[in-house]
Amino acid sequence: MHSAEREKLILESVNQRGFISFQDLERHIEASPATIRRDLERMMTAGLLTRVRGGAKRIESKNAKRRSPDTGHHLTGVPFEENVNLHPREKQAIGRAAAKLVSAGEAVMIDGGSTTLQMCQHIRGLNLQALTNSLRIVSALLQQPGTRVLVPAGQVFPEQHIILAASSDDGMQRFHAPKLFMSAAAVGAAGLMQADIILVAAERRLIDRADKIIVLLDSSKFDGPSGHIVCGLDEIDILVTDQGVSPRHAQMVQDAGVKLIVAPV
Amino acid sequence: MHSAEREKLILESVNQRGFISFQDLERHIEASPATIRRDLERMMTAGLLTRVRGGAKRIESKNAKRRSPDTGHHLTGVPFEENVNLHPREKQAIGRAAAKLVSAGEAVMIDGGSTTLQMCQHIRGLNLQALTNSLRIVSALLQQPGTRVLVPAGQVFPEQHIILAASSDDGMQRFHAPKLFMSAAAVGAAGLMQADIILVAAERRLIDRADKIIVLLDSSKFDGPSGHIVCGLDEIDILVTDQGVSPRHAQMVQDAGVKLIVAPV
DNA sequence: GCGCCCGTGATCGACTTTGATTGAATTGGC
DNA sequence: GCCAATTCAATCAAAGTCGATCACGGGCGC
Numbered sequence: 262m263h264s265a266e267r268e269k270l271i272l273e274s275v276n277q278r279g280f281i282s283f284q285d286l287e288r289h290i291e292a293s294p295a296t297i298r299r300d301l302e303r304m305m306t307a308g309l310l311t312r313v314r315g316g317a318k319r320i321e322s323k324n325a326k327r328r329s330p331d332t333g334h335h336l337t338g339v340p341f342e343e344n345v346n347l348h349p350r351e352k353q354a355i356g357r358a359a360a361k362l363v364s365a366g367e368a369v370m371i372d373g374g375s376t377t378l379q380m381c382q383h384i385r386g387l388n389l390q391a392l393t394n395s396l397r398i399v400s401a402l403l404q405q406p407g408t409r410v411l412v413p414a415g416q417v418f419p420e421q422h423i424i425l426a427a428s429s430d431d432g433m434q435r436f437h438a439p440k441l442f443m444s445a446a447a448v449g450a451a452g453l454m455q456a457d458i459i460l461v462a463a464e465r466r467l468i469d470r471a472d473k474i475i476v477l478l479d480s481s482k483f484d485g486p487s488g489h490i491v492c493g494l495d496e497i498d499i500l501v502t503d504q505g506v507s508p509r510h511a512q513m514v515q516d517a518g519v520k521l522i523v524a525p526v
Numbered sequence: 527m528h529s530a531e532r533e534k535l536i537l538e539s540v541n542q543r544g545f546i547s548f549q550d551l552e553r554h555i556e557a558s559p560a561t562i563r564r565d566l567e568r569m570m571t572a573g574l575l576t577r578v579r580g581g582a583k584r585i586e587s588k589n590a591k592r593r594s595p596d597t598g599h600h601l602t603g604v605p606f607e608e609n610v611n612l613h614p615r616e617k618q619a620i621g622r623a624a625a626k627l628v629s630a631g632e633a634v635m636i637d638g639g640s641t642t643l644q645m646c647q648h649i650r651g652l653n654l655q656a657l658t659n660s661l662r663i664v665s666a667l668l669q670q671p672g673t674r675v676l677v678p679a680g681q682v683f684p685e686q687h688i689i690l691a692a693s694s695d696d697g698m699q700r701f702h703a704p705k706l707f708m709s710a711a712a713v714g715a716a717g718l719m720q721a722d723i724i725l726v727a728a729e730r731r732l733i734d735r736a737d738k739i740i741v742l743l744d745s746s747k748f749d750g751p752s753g754h755i756v757c758g759l760d761e762i763d764i765l766v767t768d769q770g771v772s773p774r775h776a777q778m779v780q781d782a783g784v785k786l787i788v789a790p791v
Numbered sequence: 792g793c794g795c796c797c798g799t800g801a802t803c804g805a806c807t808t809t810g811a812t813t814g815a816a817t818t819g820g821c
Numbered sequence: 822g823c824c825a826a827t828t829c830a831a832t833c834a835a836a837g838t839c840g841a842t843c844a845c846g847g848g849c850g851c
Contacts, residue, residue: 263580264808266545283828293810298829306614308643308662311669314817314828320665399661403684412689414679414697419668424677432679432697529798548838558800563839579807579838 262291267300275310275317282316320400350526351479351503356380358524359442359477359501363387367439370467371398373423374444376477384408392436394463396422411436415463425463433470441471447485448478448500450513452493454485461489473498480505494519532557532565540575540584547581615791616744616768621645623789624707624742624766628652632704635732636663638688639709641742649673657701659728661687676701680728690728698735706736712750713743713765715778717758719750726754738763745770759784 267290274281274289286297301317304310311318356379363369365387371377373395381401384391391402392411402410413433415426426432443464445453453476455461468474474497483506494517501522515521532555539546539554551562566582569575576583621644628634630652636642638660646666649656656667657676667675678698680691691697708729710718718741720726733739739762748771759782766787780786 263545263547263578265578265581265583266547269544294828295811295830296809299809302830303614306618306644306647308665396661396664399682403682403687406684410682410684412677412679412682414677417664417668417675417677419671419675422668426697428700430697430699432691432695434695435693559838560801560840561799564799567840 264300267292267297268304271297271300271304271317272309275319279319280313280316284316286316348479348481348503351481351505351524352376352379354503354524354526355477355479355501357383358522359475360384362440362475362499362501363389365389368392368437370436370438370441370443370471371395372441372443372464372467373398373421374477376444376479377442380442380477392433392438394424394467396424423460425459426466429466431463431466437470437472439472440475441467441473442475442477443467444477445482445491446488447482448476448494448514449484449487450494451487451490453491453497454488455491456486456488458489461491464491468492468496475499475501477501479503480507480510483507483510493517529565532562533569536562536565536569536582537574540582544584545578545581549581551581613744613746613768616746616770616789617641617644619768619789619791620742620744620766622648623787624740625649627705627740627764627766628654630654633657633702635701635703635706635708635736636660637706637708637729637732638663638686639742641709641744642707645707645742646670657698657703659689659732661689688725690724691731694731696728696731702735702737704737705740706732706738707740707742708732709742710747710756711753712747713741713759713779714749714752715759716752716755718756718762719753720756721751721753723754726756729756733757733761740764740766742766744768745772745775748772748775758782 270290271281271286274286283294283297287294290297301310301312305312305317308320310320352375355376359377360380360383363384366389368390369392371381371391371393373393378395378397378401381398385405386407388407390409390411392413393399393402394413394415396417399410399412402408411433413424413426413431415424415431417424446456447454455464468491474492476497476499478500480503494514497514497517497519499520499522500514501524503524503526506523511521511523535555536546536551539551548559548562552559555562566575566577570577570582573585576585617640620641624645625648628649631654633655634657636646636656636658638658643660643663643666646663650670651672653672655674655676657678658664658667659678659680661682664675664677667673676698678689678691678696680689680696682689711721712719720729733756739757741762741764743765745768759779762779762782762784764785764787765779766789768789768791771788776786776788
């Protein structure tokens with residue numbers, strides 16, 4: 262078995278399952294442990310995967326967490342990793358429903374979040390022009406030929422792999438899109454809320470550049486923890502959520518003039 | 527067996543299985559190893575397959591080249607994947623040497639490239655503020671607590687995962703760093719060269735924002751293929767290369783007033 | 792026929808990759 | 822906090838791979 266073959270096998274396993282243990286690799290690949298180790302090391306320095314003890318991880322899932330008070334500001338809120346696996350089925354359903362709102366060839370903005378990430382796999386082949394501040398969404402979209410990916414300028418925050426501009430100049434002043442897809446930490450009668458004030462500023466900028474605001478929010482976020490208000494309910498055009506939403510909450514958003522889409526799980 | 531016959535067999539195997547080992551070819555084709563080698567070499571230069579050690583690989587230039595006139599401009603030049611493993615030892619040595627030029631706590635710009643990527647692992651713990659246009663470098667730096675990562679605005683190009691601004695506004699006009707680390711496709715008496723004109727524009731912007739220009743270039747890039755000139759030799763402050771550099775080339779850059787650092791492999 | 796040339800086969804030295812071994816480092820259980 | 826098990830990194834000999842070079846042989850025009 263040659264290095265090119267092994268590399269292909271490893272990359273498939275890693276990208277498909279997110280993590281592959283060293284023992285699994287040893288079992289499925291005809292090569293000595295030393296060789297597999299060397300493969301992993303080489304692929305890591307090539308930026309194809311992340312090496313962790315006992316195996317290898319997909320490149321996009323990083324280890325950042327509250328380890329560094331030294332990079333200045335750190336976002337408050339639930340770290341991305343913990344968030345993705347929270348209501349996976351609901352988020353997938355919401356993502357699928359939201360993707361149906363996109364027309365082929367148009368420009369969209371996709372704000373970072375575990376729910377908005379889910380919609381990315383469903384917009385393949387639409388030849389979109391997508392502006393996003395999430396590096397995870399960039400990764401997902403870059404694999405789609407035909408999708409043009411744009412990012413704003415700013416600092417990359419390790420917790421969520423999100424780009425946030427410190428100043429108001431994010432290099433995208435002249436960008437405008439018919440639709441903005443965004444998520445939030447919570448929603449209530451006061452409007453959409455985020456845990457971190459810097460996020461709010463960034464999302465306000467996106468809102469100003471969009472005609473239609475489409476919010477993706479799983480039902481557990483209704484009456485969630487309060488925070489800084491991103492925008493009022495009346496600014497939202499469409500809210501996509503899952504079946505778990507209570508009639509009371511549904512009524513609340515609809516009373517505010519929001520079109521409510523309930524995605525079947 | 528004639529060359530046309532062999533070519534057909536080889537191409538079938540490669541395209542069907544993605545990879546074919548040299549030994550397999552030797553077994554299935556009635557010809558001497560030398561002949562098969564020559565076939566492979568010829569087919570590689572014809573662009574029919576990719577030659578790798580121990581066999582041949584299906585050509586898969588990701589989503590580059592033919593498949594997507596749809597995402598607009600595509601960068602010319604060697605795709606990143608093929609480039610990383612080209613002179614790995616030299617690039618690592620250069621990266622290590624270049625990292626020594628960085629002082630703790632300062633701001634640096636790191637232009638995308640397989641050589642500049644190598645220096646990232648050596649600047650851990652220096653609490654840098656790093657502006658880069660390469661998403662691979664972002665990935666590498668984000669794993670380091672203490673390193674603050676900034677990116678400019680622009681479109682993400684899938685071949686090399688690089689952010690390039692279409693307009694001159696990349697949201698980083700007010701950024702300035704004492705040092706810029708960059709690479710190039712080639713260097714000659716005319717100066718530093720890149721294969722793609724858009725890259726040149728982006729790198730010019732970086733150059734304008736830096737006090738000192740530090741170029742990382744493995745020795746194979748001297749007198750390489752010509753292209754668009756990024757900057758003259760006289761604009762370069764330091765050039766880091768490996769031991770493979772010829773005395774003639776070393777003299778050339780030194781005559782231009784460039785400080786030459788030769789990294790031990 | 793004669794020489795020429797192109798494709799082929801064979802050999803050799805340099806280099807790269809691989810696998811086994813060792814000791815150090817890390818992890819998890821008690 | 823300590824110990825056992827696992828995992829890792831470094832080293833070295835062996836095998837494999839590569840490119841260069843030269844010899845062989847049949848087709849071709851002269």
